[in-house]
Amino acid sequence: MTVADRxxxxxxxxxxxxxxxxxxxxxxxxxxxxxxxxxxxxVLPFALPLRTVVAAATAPDGHWTVWSELDDTPVExxxxxxxxxxxxxxxAAYVAxxxxxxxxAGHDVPGAxxxxxxxxxxxxxxSSSAAIESAVLAALVDLGGLDLPRGRWPRLAxxxxxxxxxxxxxxMDQSAVIRGREGHALFLDCRTEDVEQIPFDLDRxxxxxxxxxxxxxxxxxxxxxxxxxxSCEQAAATLGVTALRDVAVADxxxxxxxxxxxxxxxxxxxxxxxxxxxxDTVTLLRADRIxxxxxxxxxxxxxxxxxxxxxxxxxxxAVEAALSAGAYGARMTGGGFGGCVLALVDADAADVxxxxxxxxxxxxxxxxxxxxxxxxxxGVTRLR
Ligand code: GLA
Numbered sequence: 001m002t003v004a005d006r007x008x009x010x011x012x013x014x015x016x017x018x019x020x021x022x023x024x025x026x027x028x029x030x031x032x033x034x035x036x037x038x039x040x041x042x043v044l045p046f047a048l049p050l051r052t053v054v055a056a057a058t059a060p061d062g063h064w065t066v067w068s069e070l071d072d073t074p075v076e077x078x079x080x081x082x083x084x085x086x087x088x089x090x091x092a093a094y095v096a097x098x099x100x101x102x103x104x105a106g107h108d109v110p111g112a113x114x115x116x117x118x119x120x121x122x123x124x125x126x127s128s129s130a131a132i133e134s135a136v137l138a139a140l141v142d143l144g145g146l147d148l149p150r151g152r153w154p155r156l157a158x159x160x161x162x163x164x165x166x167x168x169x170x171x172m173d174q175s176a177v178i179r180g181r182e183g184h185a186l187f188l189d190c191r192t193e194d195v196e197q198i199p200f201d202l203d204r205x206x207x208x209x210x211x212x213x214x215x216x217x218x219x220x221x222x223x224x225x226x227x228x229x230x231s232c233e234q235a236a237a238t239l240g241v242t243a244l245r246d247v248a249v250a251d252x253x254x255x256x257x258x259x260x261x262x263x264x265x266x267x268x269x270x271x272x273x274x275x276x277x278x279x280d281t282v283t284l285l286r287a288d289r290i291x292x293x294x295x296x297x298x299x300x301x302x303x304x305x306x307x308x309x310x311x312x313x314x315x316x317x318a319v320e321a322a323l324s325a326g327a328y329g330a331r332m333t334g335g336g337f338g339g340c341v342l343a344l345v346d347a348d349a350a351d352v353x354x355x356x357x358x359x360x361x362x363x364x365x366x367x368x369x370x371x372x373x374x375x376x377x378x379g380v381t382r383l384r
Contacts, residue, residue: 003024003051003052003053003117003118003119004022004024004053004117004383006053006069006117007019007022007053007054007055007069007115007116007117008022008055008115010055010067010069010115010116010117011055011056011057011067011113011114011115014067014074014113014115015057015065015113015115017057017113018057019055019056019057019115020056020057020058020143021055021056021057021139021142021143021382021383022053022054022055022056022382022383023053023054023056023135023136023138023139023142023380023381023382023383024051024052024053024054024135024380024381024382024383025051025052025054025130025131025132025133025134025135025138025177025178025379025380025381026047026048026049026050026051026052026120026131026177026180026377026378026379026380027047027048027050027051027052027120027121027126027127027128027130027131027177028045028046028047028048028126028127028130028172028173028176028177028180029045029046029048029126029209029211029333029334029340029342029374030043030044030045030172030176030333030334031044031045031046031185031200031209031281031293031297031333031342032044032274032277032278032281032293032296032297032300032331033045033172033274033275033277033278034274034300034304034308034310034331034332034333034334034335034336035228035229035232035270035271035274035304035308035310035335035336036190036245036271036274036275036278037170037171037172037188037190038168038169038170038190038229038232039190039232039236039243039244039245039271039275040190040191040242040243040244040245040246041190041191041243041244041245041271041274041275041278042187042188042189042190042245042275042278042279042282043172043175043186043187043188043190043278044185044186044187044188044198044278044281044282045172045173045175045176045180045185045186045188046176046180046184046185046186046200046376046377047176047177047180047181047186047376047377047378047379048120048126048211048374048377049374049375049377050119050120050121050126050374051118051119051120051131052116052117052118052119052120052128052131052132052135053116053117053118053135053383054114054115054116054132054135054136054138054139055114055115055117056112056113056114056115056136056139056140056143057112057113057143058110058111058112058113058143058144059110059111059112059113060111061111062078062079062110062111063076063077063078063111064076064077064078064082064095064096064099064111064112064113064114065112065113065114066092066095066113066114066115066116067114067115067116068091068092068115068116068117068118069116069117069118070091070116070118070122071090071091075088075090075092075095077092077096077099079103081096082096082099082100082103083100083103085097085100085163085164085166086164086166091122091132093164093165094129094132094133094136094160094161094165095114095116095132095133095136096164097133097159097160097161097163097164097165098133098136098137098140098156098157098160099140100160100163100164101156101157101159101160101163101164102137102140102141102146102148102156104159105148105156107144107146107148108144108146109140109144109146110140110143110144112139112140112143114136114139116132116135118131118132121213121370123218124213124215124339124340124370125333125334125335125336125338125339125340126211126213126334126339126340127173127176127177127334129161129165129167129173130157130161130173130174130176130177131177133157133160133161133174134153134157134174134177134178134379134380135380137153137156137157137160137380138153138380138381138382141153142382150178150179151193153174153178153380154171154174154175154178154179154193155171155174155193157174157177157178158170158171158174161174167222167225168225168226168229169225169335170190171188171190171193172188172190175188175193175195176188176379177379177380178379178380179195179379180376180377180378180379181197181376181378181379182375182376182377182378183199183200183201183203183375183376184197184198184199184200184376185197185198185200185285185376186198187278187282190245191243191245196282198282198285198286199285199288200285200290200376202290202347202375202376203347203375205288205290205291206346206347206348207290207291207328207344207345207346207347208345208346208347208350208373208374208375209342209343209344209345209373209374209375210322210327210342210343210345210350210353210354210371210372210373211333211340211341211342211371211372211373211374212318212322212340212341212342212343212354212357212369212370212371213339213340213369213370213371213372214312214314214315214318214338214339214340214341214369215314215367215368215369215370216312216314216315216338216339216366217338218337218338218339219312219337219338221335221336221337221338224310224336224337225335225336225337228267228308228310231263231264231267232244232267232268232271234264235259235264235267235268238258238259238264239255239258239259239268244268244271244272244275245275247268247271247272248272249272249273249275249276252268252269252272252273255268255272256268256269266306266307266308266309267307267308269303269307270303270304270307270308271308273299273303274300274303277296277299277300277303280296281293281296284296290344291328291344293328293329293344294327294328294329294344295328295329296329297328297329297330297331297342297344298319298323298329298330298331300331301319301330301331301332304331304332304336308336310332310335310336310337311332311336311337312337312338314338314361314366314369315332315336315338315339315341317357317360317361317364317366318330318341318357318360318361318369319331319332319341319343320360321356321357321359321360322341322343322345322353322356322357323343324356325349325352325353325355325356325357326345326346326349326352326353327343327344327345327353328343328344328345329343329344330342330343330344341357345373347373350373354371357369357371358371
């Protein structure tokens with residue numbers, strides 16, 4: 001059964017009725033630009049062909065009930081719980097958070113019954129949370145006929161995650177999931193929210209992006225993420241700039257000389273050089289030189305490993321094995337401390353590279369990784 005059929009079947013079985021519609025939102029990978037979003041910097045993610053689907057209909061009692069195929073027990077909440085961040089917890093908090101963010105922005109959100117099915121793996125760093133937020137948001141906007149232009153959806157979904165769920169994440173994931181376009185990577189300026197769709201036609205170039213799910217458990221991911229964010233914000237304050245985005249590569253040495261501990265210097269060096277790598281990647285893609293992006297991806301990985309210190313052994317091994325097997329470049333993608341690696345490969349070499357990573361894992365006694373080749377897909381949409 002497709003993910004859309006599972007959502008519909010779940011809706012029928014749970015609520016004994018037909019949904020009024022189905023809304024699908026993709027997961028994402030980030031080609032390059034890690035931990036730059038909350039520094040007002042640049043990112044270049046793309047939406048995945050894996051999607052989360054929400055089947056939904058309005059509920060006359062004004063409550064929200066949500067069922068997920070991952071947890072057979074439905075969660076029900078009313079305005080009182082939705083209006084108090086943290087009252088609904090677990091996976092349903094992403095749904096309640098969207099209701100909260102819409103209500104906080106003054107919208108009259110209709111009560112609804114929702115059924116969720118997903119092909120986006122949870123906890124792999126592929127933004128399953130942004131996918132459910134965005135699919136629910138699209139459903140509620142349509143069901144309620146809310147006047148909310150799509151350009152404002154990413155901030156609203158981010159607010160659900162920051163202020164209701166309590167995860168201090170940036171704007172990248174929701175932007176990729178909402179604004180992604182097939183065959184393109186999304187070049188986003190996280191300060192202005194200006195976007196440019198950059199053609200990323202892997203197919204035509206005979207290339208593919210191989211995604212390797214390390215399946216490494218996220219170790220302290222939440223606390224470490226918040227700590228990285230804090231240290232970037234403190235460094236920006238010390239340097240007297242609004243955000244690290246305001247430090248140019250040409251000024252990096254002078255900036256580093258003004259910081260007095262080595263750890264902060266490395267954190268800053270990662271962010272400043274990573275922003276430049278995004279810009280360089282965009283320049284190469286505009287010139288249709290996709291293969292030449294490889295070394296930038298690998299340099300980004302080294303920076304995350306050595307300067308930002310957010311990788312784990314399973315991740316580093318996957319990158320090394322992919323490169324040894326002929327990938328043009330490879331890097332961890334997402335927040336870090338586990339999750340996925342992406343590798344730029346010749347399409348007909350993807351299997352060989354995937355097998356090399358699987359062998360490297362077996363040699364070290366790690367559980368087998370998940371492997372998948374992907375092409376850039378479109379953002380959140382209502383299904384026919
Ligand atoms: C997570 C966050 C994003 C971003 C990345 C790191 O995916 O949700 O906002 O900060 O980590 O680039």
